[in-house]
Amino acid sequence: GEDVEQSLFLSVREGDSSVINCTYTDSSSTYLYWYKQEPGAGLQLLTYIFSNMDMKQDQRLTVLLNKKDKHLSLRIADTQTGDSAIYFCAERRGFGNEKLTFGTGTRLTIIP
């Protein structure tokens, strides 16, 4: 995951928006993903974006992609206690390259 970077921690007050950031290095990345991992569990696919898109919205989740700066963000609106988890961004590099390269994850803590 050394080529995909994320901040390790984020604390947000309940009801506020959370913004989790990610930078990647491979300009040939085709898809970029956000996964959620709760303690002791596997990864839950939240959303993903194709590299020719700038934005994707899915209910409370908004993904923004700045391909020029290789920057990806995930905004969670109206953050709830159930959103507490580790969030991973991942890139898939090129068509025919199926593996995902993950960041180290951002631990999101919700303050009541």
Place this chain on the structure above:
Amino acid sequence: DTGVSQDPRHKITKRGQNVTFRCDPISEHNRLYWYRQTLGQGPEFLTYFQNEAQLEKSRLLSDRFSAERPKGSFSTLEIQRTEQGDSAMYLCASSRLGGQGRDEQFFGPGTRLTVL
């Protein structure tokens, strides 16, 4: 439950022993992946199959590791002569080969391996 399943969920073994993990993908998924996740890190790719063919292996997959998917359905990951550094969560994922949802990898709950 029609998601990816893994067995066992936890495995404790002594150094030098062999262990085998099983993954059952989502039934219509042709592709199956293995990843390893150590504490505080993101998952790292190990290998993947398309049907029964193993198409890519990471350099992380030393010769003590072997993965199979004999009939293109479930897969096994075997670690021989385990070392303490093998302690990790082993995650399996699956995806479709084509059509709607082909770019989505769905993960199982993982097998946590502890080598004493």
